[in-house]
Amino acid sequence: MPIAKGYAATDASSPLTPFTFERRAPNDDDVVISIKYSGICHSDIHQARNEWGNSIYPMVPGHEIAGVVTEVGAKVTKFKVGDHVGVGCFVDSCTQCATRDLDNEQYMPGLIGTYNAYEADGTTPTYGGYSDSIVVKEGYVLSIPENLPLDAAAPLLCAGITLYSPLKHWNAGPGKKVAIVGMGGLGHMGVKLGAAMGADITVLSQSLSKKEDGLKLGAKTYYATSDAETFKTLAGSFDLILCTVSADIDWNAYLSLLKVDGAMVLLGVPEKPVPVHAFSLIGGRRTLAGSMIGSIKETQDMLDFCGRHDIVSEIETISMDQVNEAYERVLKSDVRYRFVIDMATM
């Protein structure tokens, strides 16, 4: 059994601490990865602190993993030692499922999370990316284009695909007006990816404090949602609104910014349900939808797209022992725009 070193949450209220554990022995179809960088996603904090009520301890968070292949099983054909690879939010899916849909595996019931889950055997816990190595089935390993730096590429595995998938699914591209609500770890990726697809991007952020960044990353316009005039000015403007915030906002106000047949897509999860007026949807055949990460196939498409367009995340690199401090800063939105842990500091 390969021994891994990482950081783990041992309960809902304590800081993360060093943790040594066994990875499973690699099978014929497994890839062994030396993790170089691991991004910090807000959902790591939710789960480390049991805010979704389903936490398994000890928990090694991390599902924005970038590293280098150190070993491959006998049946592995897509990867070789030395390849730059990534692992995202899940490491297996629907192994028993008759209706398995490989284009939508992220929505299938048998999804196995990269951490805070159990392997298909139902008993072996999965441990995530805040560690120095991981063993993953070939089919769930992504190839990271060589021209992308591994540190800034790590957040593509969750933040990147979370925005890429709905932009593609709802046909963002030339001639389409797209609003990105929230200019954080997710939102800034939406600006970069949407602009690279040729869409006309507007950022809707609480304040104008990140306006300069937003325009530099590719947004055409940038509005403060704290200004009531914004909702008058932009009424009926957008084909697509991607909502990355999980704060309690009035979705009806945002729905009024859609054109006829426009769609608003939720990517963040507010704690409480949000009241929706039927008229907000009926009066323009508008859509309120949700989207969650993307399939393995789509994640690879996204990484290839990012390789062609030189797109990575804007990051702040930290050492492993700064993770608890970084969590506090994420909660205060004090990061531009994603923390990435340098695993060489492990």
Add this chain to the structure above:
Amino acid sequence: MPIAKGYAATDASSPLTPFTFERRAPNDDDVVISIKYSGICHSDIHQARNEWGNSIYPMVPGHEIAGVVTEVGAKVTKFKVGDHVGVGCFVDSCTQCATRDLDNEQYMPGLIGTYNAYEADGTTPTYGGYSDSIVVKEGYVLSIPENLPLDAAAPLLCAGITLYSPLKHWNAGPGKKVAIVGMGGLGHMGVKLGAAMGADITVLSQSLSKKEDGLKLGAKTYYATSDAETFKTLAGSFDLILCTVSADIDWNAYLSLLKVDGAMVLLGVPEKPVPVHAFSLIGGRRTLAGSMIGSIKETQDMLDFCGRHDIVSEIETISMDQVNEAYERVLKSDVRYRFVIDMATM
């Protein structure tokens, strides 16, 4: 000025009473119609009683109009005296609008309702179908196929198109599982139209009291939503759910019945906003949308489709002086499935 006889609401609380009024003098592009039948839509009651707060009195309700052409203006090319025609929910649209979209005119800001509205001049009130004649611009008059009886065809002009449009827009057809929520004036049209399109139709109704009718009209299966087992049995089943009820129901429970990428479309308007959980949408890329009637082009397509498939509404014909009693019965859902006023009783 042609004189018309009808029934009007004179304020929000009195019953409808006989009312004689002038129709506008026909222009070159107008069609004069002798109204033979007028359906009763629940929204007639909402508006007669000022429940949407925008009522103009005296009000002659009625936007499910079927009749015969008695006169055409000099420039009218599509209709001649004696033709069977219909008028639906609007009689003009966006006359000043630069972005006028003829495929979606029902969602354009300049829509002029068949009643409880003003003509493009902003001062002449429009009066609806509870009357013996109407003058309508050729472009807003629909042709009713000769094989359809005028009485049972009248409700196609609102109830029919309200279901046809979302069934078409969300691609109901062979291989698609479609649920119709509510088995009333709207719902029963959804069953007939959806089945004729080749979709696999399920009715979700509060009770099983109309099950026999539902199956006869084309539904494959019929479930009572008062039975909690229904939501377990049907979890993840449908490509499309059309919700015709305006009662306060838990949309999240219905959203859980959708497949991945499924859509639930609201056609009825509950009084209060409904709380929606983001997870109900995100966990399967599900859509909550709204739809409102259809364009003139689409309404004509619907009537032609109904002509080919011999589809009309299930109706109960009443005399004009029974309208107030009929309103009370609509409010108690005591009608199978649409009241139609016989204008010969005027």
